[in-house]
Amino acid sequence: GSLSKDQIYPMKLKGISICYSALKSALCGNYVSFGVFKLYGDNHFDNVLQAFVKMLLSVSHSDLLQYRKLSQSYYPLLECLTQDHMSFITNLEPPVLLYVLTSISEGLTTLDTVVSSSCCTSLDYIVTYLFKHIAKEGKKPLRCREATQAGQRLLHFMQQNPDVLQQMMSVLMNTIVFEDCRNQWSVSRPLLGLILLNEKYFSELRASLINSQPLPKQEVLAQCFRNLMEGVEQNLLVKNRDRFTQNLSVFRRDVAEALRSDGSSEPCSLDMM
Numbered sequence: 001g002s003l004s005k006d007q008i009y010p011m012k013l014k015g016i017s018i019c020y021s022a023l024k025s026a027l028c029g030n031y032v033s034f035g036v037f038k039l040y041g042d043n044h045f046d047n048v049l050q051a052f053v054k055m056l057l058s059v060s061h062s063d064l065l066q067y068r069k070l071s072q073s074y075y076p077l078l079e080c081l082t083q084d085h086m087s088f089i090t091n092l093e094p095p096v097l098l099y100v101l102t103s104i105s106e107g108l109t110t111l112d113t114v115v116s117s118s119c120c121t122s123l124d125y126i127v128t129y130l131f132k133h134i135a136k137e138g139k140k141p142l143r144c145r146e147a148t149q150a151g152q153r154l155l156h157f158m159q160q161n162p163d164v165l166q167q168m169m170s171v172l173m174n175t176i177v178f179e180d181c182r183n184q185w186s187v188s189r190p191l192l193g194l195i196l197l198n199e200k201y202f203s204e205l206r207a208s209l210i211n212s213q214p215l216p217k218q219e220v221l222a223q224c225f226r227n228l229m230e231g232v233e234q235n236l237l238v239k240n241r242d243r244f245t246q247n248l249s250v251f252r253r254d255v256a257e258a259l260r261s262d263g264s265s266e267p268c269s270l271d272m273m
Helices: 005-028 035-039 044-057 061-066 068-084 086-090 094-107 113-136 142-160 163-178 184-197 199-211 215-228 238-260
Strands: none
Touching: 005 044, 005 068, 035 044, 044 094, 061 068, 061 094, 068 086, 068 094, 068 113, 086 094, 086 113, 086 142, 094 113, 094 142, 094 163, 113 142, 113 163, 113 184, 163 184, 163 199, 163 238, 184 199, 184 238, 199 215, 215 238
């Protein structure tokens, strides 16, 4: 039967949280070379990952964020999975992948910086994986065929669900422009990849903010956005990421000053979904 609100954590979510923590420790502890499981036809690792999926689908998004111990075990685990096991992520059924991405999107807005930073990192791994796949299209050596197929699955999913990444870009831009962003470095890392993958949507967000302001402010904000991408190239190399992170810091300060300066217009949200 269904559990009451008082029972759900001790009777269900606590055990799931402990399982997540144990799996995270196993994955991130470098105790085992997980690649050899498939090589030797051992399906134990796959079974563990499928158990993770079953547990995950039994938990609502609201519970993931409402119970701190659960969120602080789930999101770091997801960070490990997106860092080292993207083939597992790309093989998820579309509804499951959508659940995972939605959990990241919702976690980006939480006040818990451990969770929000972990979400940023997971999102960055996913976006970087997708960006690299697109960059390598047409250059497909045979040894990379499996990785290419995994990337193609993820690309197809994103093409079928374009609002997923667009929503997350909107969330991150809102965080930078309108909120007290306490993990700006973490936010900057996936944001660059999102912009490079969705330049058209980024232009729409930019226009939305600029047009929401009085005419005297519009040119100032337009210049802020030009400065944001100044010297930023079409790649996700560390040097380019660092340049964008520096630009974003200046951008946030300049936009805040522009929005605070004279003029009574209330800044609107950038959420266009």
